[in-house]
Amino acid sequence: FVTQSQCEQPVGYVLDNTDCNDSNSDPNACEDDDNDGIATSIDGYMDNSTFVDEATSFSSSFTDTPAGGVTSGSVIDRADLTITIGDSEIDGISLSATGGTGKALVNLCSFDLKLSNGDSCVATCGSLSLEVVSGPMEIYLNATDYVVVPAEVTAKITKPSNGTVTIENQSGSESIIVYVEGKETEVAPGMEVVIKNSFPWNMFLPAITRGKQQ
Numbered sequence: 001f002v003t004q005s006q007c008e009q010p011v012g013y014v015l016d017n018t019d020c021n022d023s024n025s026d027p028n029a030c031e032d033d034d035n036d037g038i039a040t041s042i043d044g045y046m047d048n049s050t051f052v053d054e055a056t057s058f059s060s061s062f063t064d065t066p067a068g069g070v071t072s073g074s075v076i077d078r079a080d081l082t083i084t085i086g087d088s089e090i091d092g093i094s095l096s097a098t099g100g101t102g103k104a105l106v107n108l109c110s111f112d113l114k115l116s117n118g119d120s121c122v123a124t125c126g127s128l129s130l131e132v133v134s135g136p137m138e139i140y141l142n143a144t145d146y147v148v149v150p151a152e153v154t155a156k157i158t159k160p161s162n163g164t165v166t167i168e169n170q171s172g173s174e175s176i177i178v179y180v181e182g183k184e185t186e187v188a189p190g191m192e193v194v195i196k197n198s199f200p201w202n203m204f205l206p207a208i209t210r211g212k213q214q
Contacts, residue, residue: 033055033056034054034055034056034057034058034059035058036058036059036060037075037078037082037083037084037085038054038059038060038061038062038075038085039062039085039086039087040055041064041067041087042062042063042064042067042085042086042087042093043055043059043061043062044059044061044062044063045061045062045063045072045074046063046065046072051063051065051066060074060075060076061073061074062074062075062085062093064087064088064092064093067087069091069092069124070124070125070126071091071092071093071108071109071123071124071125072108072109072125073093073106073107073108073109073125074106074107075104075105075106076105076106076107076112077104077105078104079100079102079103079104079105080099080100080101080102081097081098081099081100081102081103081104081115081116081117082097082098082099082100083095083096083097083104083106083115084096084097084098088122088124091124092122092123092124092125092129093108093122093123093124094120094121094122095108095113095115095120095121095122095123096115096119096120096121096133097115097116097117097118097119097120098117098118099117100117101117102116103115103116104116108123108125108128109123109125109126109127109128110128110159111128111139111140111141111157112139112140113137113138113139113140114137114138114140114146115137118134119132119134119135119136119137120132120133120134120135121133121135121137127156127157127158127159128155128156128157128158129154129155129156129170130149130154130155130156130157131153131154131171132149132150132151132152132153132154132155133151133152134151135149135150135151136148136149136150136151137149139155139157141159141165141180141195144181145178145179145180145181146178146179147167147176147177147178147179148176148177148178148179149176150172150174150175150176152172152173152174153169153171153172153173153174153176153189154169154170154171154172155167155168155169155170155176156168156170163196164194164195164196165194165195166192166193166194166195167187167192167193167195168187168191168192169187169188169189169190169191169192171189172189173189174189175187175188175189178193178195180195
């Protein structure tokens with residue numbers, strides 16, 4: 001959560017630490033009945049078209065599909081961190097990691113995210129749209145190739161069926177860094193990189209950086 005000191009209560013702030021989700025003004029958005037770090041409203045998974053509710057037992061899956069969203073995932077490894085996942089008011093989910101010195105692993109939108117203490121973001125599936133609030137955050141394309149998104153940068157990562165991955169730097173003042181086969185590529189604000197590949201993932205062809213299409 002974000003803290004602020006003022007003589008008068010600012011709009012959108014509460015007087016204590018009960019607002020755990022800065023992306024949702026609903027005070028109940030972070031209710032967590034089973035203390036697994038996943039908000040009750042998104043605690044579960046879809047089995048075909050049926051929502052399997054896991055809000056009363058410690059679990060790892062989350063989805064906002066029952067509320068009309070498209071964002072799903074699961075906590076693979078909490079390490080020694082506290083992982084908090086809430087329902088974002090606009091779309092998608094909020095995700096944060098606190099405490100500890102290790103790295104947690106969360107699968108989100110078919111991508112693996114590695115989180116350290118203090119990392120937080122708001123994410124939406126479809127294509128993975130990731131607004132990093134504090135970071136940087138690491139998004140893995142496979143076991144070895146990954147993307148580093150700095151704080152206050154919004155990245156969009158698309159993996160269509162034609163065997164390419166597009167990484168777009170949608171907002172912010174810093175570059176996204178892409179590591180493929182040990183090679184580093186910068187994606188400046190307003191730019192995107194297209195990675196051409198053939199199966200398996202480790203057979204990458206050179207990346208092509210281009211300006212964002214208007």
